[in-house]
Amino acid sequence: MDGRDLVRSVRMVGSLRTGQGLRTVRAAWRRRRADAVGLERRGAERARVPGLLREAESGPGGGVVRFERSELRILVAVNGAVFWSWDGAGPEPSYALARCPEPDPRAALEPDKDGGWRVVAERVTVAVSRHGAVEVRTPGGVTLRHELPPRWWEPVDGGRARWLQRSEVTADARFFGLGGRATGPRLRDGTYRLWNTDAGAASGPGDGPLSVTMPVQMVVADAGTHLVFYDSSWDGSVVLREGEEGAGSGHDRPGTSVLRMEGGPLRCWVSVGTPARVLLTWAALTGAPALPPAWALGHHHARRGVGDEQEVRRIVAGYQERGLALDAVHLDAGPSGGHRVFGVDEERFPKLPQLAEDLRADGIRLVSAVGPAVRAESGDAVYDGGAARDAFVRDAAGEVVRGVARSGEAVFPDFTHAGVRAWWGGLYERHLGQGFTGFWHGTDEPTSFAAFGEPALPRSARHALEGGGGDHREAHNVYGLCMARAGYEGLRELVPGQRPFVVSRSGWAGLQRYGGTWSGEVATGWAGLRASLALVLGLGLCGVPYSGPDIGGFDGSPSPELYLRWFQLGAHLPLFRTHAGARAGRREPWEFGDEVLAHARVALVERRRLLPYFMTLAHLARRTGAPYVRPLWWSAPEDRALRDCEDAFLLGDCLLVAPVLAPGTQRRAVKLPRGRWYDTATGRAYEGPAQVLVETPSARLPVFARAGAVLPVRGADGGLELEVWAPARGRTGGGLVVPDAGDGFAEPEIERYAARWQGPRLVVEREGGDGGSGSPYPVRVRGLAEG
Secondary structure, X not given: OOHHHHHHHHHHHHHOOHHHHHHHHHHHHXXXXXHHHHOOOOOOEEEEOOOOEEEXXXXXXXXXXXXOOOEEEEEEEOOOOEEEEEOOOOOOOOOOOOOOOOEOOOOEEEEOHHHOEEEEOOOOEEEEOOOOOEEEEOXXXXXXXXXXXXXXXXXXXXXXXXXXXXXXXXXXXXXXXXXXXXXXXOOOOEEEEEOOOOOOOOEOOOOOOOOEEEEEEEEEEOOEEEEEEXXXXXXXXXXXXXXXXXXXXXXXXXXXXXXXXXXXXXXXXXXXXXXXXXXXXXXXXXXXXXXXXHHHHOXXXXXXXXXXXXXXXXXXXXXXXXXXXXXXXXXXXXXXXXXXXXXXXXXXXXXXXXXHHHHXXXXXXXXXXXXXXXXXXXXOHHHHHHHHOOOEOEOOOOOEOOEEEOOEEEEOEOOOOHHHHHHHHXXXXXXXXXXXXXXXXXXXXXXXXXXXXXXXXOOOOEEOHHHOOXXXXXXXXXXXXXXXXHHHHHHHHHOOOOOOOEEEOOEXXXXXXXXXXXXXOEOOOXXXXXXXXXXXXXXXXXXXXXXXXXXXXXXXOOOHHHHHHHHHHHOOOOOEEEOOOOOOOOOOHHHHOHHHHHHHHHHHHHHHHOHHHHHHHHHHXXXXXXXXXXXXXXXXXXXXXXXXXXXXXXXXXXEEXXXXXXXOOOEEEEEEEEEEEEEOOOOOEEEEXXXXXXXXXXXXXXXXXXXXXXXXXXXXXXXXXXXXXXXXXXXXXXXEEOOOOOOOOOOOOOEEEEXXXXXXXXXXXXXXXXXXXXXXXXXXXXXXXXX
């Protein structure tokens, strides 16, 4: 056990009730014994590389290149994505893919220079050297990524092979992604583990791995942007090193990525193009993001151990008495007796359906926490039902694996089995009947508390893996993803007319198909605030657009200033939720004084005003894969100054948000992309690209609107109106609106609006049909004085 594991174990055991300590010791020893018996011992190994090229054979979308000791399959799909794999691995089965695209019939395998081969397609060329190196090139021949020949280490007596893939990128390239990382969003030099982990304590920059890791990299360089995904769910690590440019001397040192995997196939997907095109291709592969119900884009309040029904009513009344918007209340362990999954503590919540009905009448939904750990006790309905179906994970000897959860000794459903997912999905009917509308999944890494070692199931535990069979080394990273699938599909069947609300603390590539995630237990402090933004940005670049942090941090008591700045940031993120641990300070805005309350009210009013814009972004994310929250370089990845900017972000195409991330900040510098930008508070216009210095009063965060932007917002009467920021004279602008009924699965039409000068007047028209027509919504034009 290394130092980090020891610290995590001490924190985890210390956070549990005293009576749990002995259980965690027993569980740790059980886990160790199970792995000693159930895992193969790694003996002598032989290293292997592909060897020299022997022959190539054309096939649909590409072909197969054979080497002395391996073969490489290359396929270019109709959507422009490139797939390659070694040793005959195919694209499926895969937990990441929603569908496997058809090969591009125009892609052709042909001889390349120096005796190699290449596959040429419209958007990309893939070149293969005589020794098995793979290069991804732009249509103009510029190399974006150079994959050196891979290396395998295979047991002499047979069994799974571990492997290493070293890649090189251009010296100016920057790395992003790898799931939810507290450091970033730009990933500096370092080692990043790919193993979903309950940190056991609040996390901040430098901590990792956290609950959502993915072998997904987005790489941004002058030559272009590409996304690469190595489709193996096994434990692994990535060592990143940024390159260095030789100041014109021609001696650039490329950036490098070294991926080590403990098993699984060596197969890879790559997409190239603009950031928007790259994520469009990624969404086509891994599935469109689930569309949240409209209420999920409002303000949520949560607290671990919320207490009882009177406490919930007191909190809700506090919001109402002070005129503060509230759309959802999340109940953690509060409603479940003894932390039993899908249970209800009738002493603390004797009339839960009535409570839910009363809150619903005021527009407030109840959201319940659901964990995978089932209390191992006969008489518990979930335990008995799962045992009857043989639903729980077993060890290599065939015995049901027992771990430790907050409920005590627990067993864990095998969500990699379709029948188990169907059974579990039906269990949500209990909570729907109690009045819950949404669900958040926690400790789904999965977590089993242990006095030492990692807080997870034994690596030797057996899983169905959709009929293929395997152990926890392969299933661990996709466990939360499969649980999210069970919840989402169960809710679709139980309430077919409603969009499910599922957020999951853990997940993997493709999580967006079933909902979103949150930052997990981020540390209270300014570093935790910065980590919150990094997590949301990084997840968006991995295809998960709906996420948000615990506002104020999970542990400790934030200062009024920190809480306010976190609250203001959260009001501009997709999931806007105040939350805290049971022993942390309260998170209601009025607990921080009258000044904070007044400024928090302003942030809530602004969030309410922007809800039509957030809903439009949600629909666009579903159709294009583009995240709501985007790095400043999104539309100009060639701008190096923007690539290195981590303290501001774009909210859609129209707004730029510059949060306050340090104490005592009275003014801050903001990098503006090319074009004209308006300070939304003062109306002052700035011309980019530039760095400007702006005031940061406690009342607000600096927010800028792009000149020409057409934003759908909520008007004073509650109806939709268009807020138009005047384009520069002689220029045009525009924007998109997706009207939404708030729920259901109808696909509303995307409305396109253009703003243009007509003499001294700015005209806003809806495009389409037989030409432009006036806007059906009220129009408010801003920035005319500077136009």
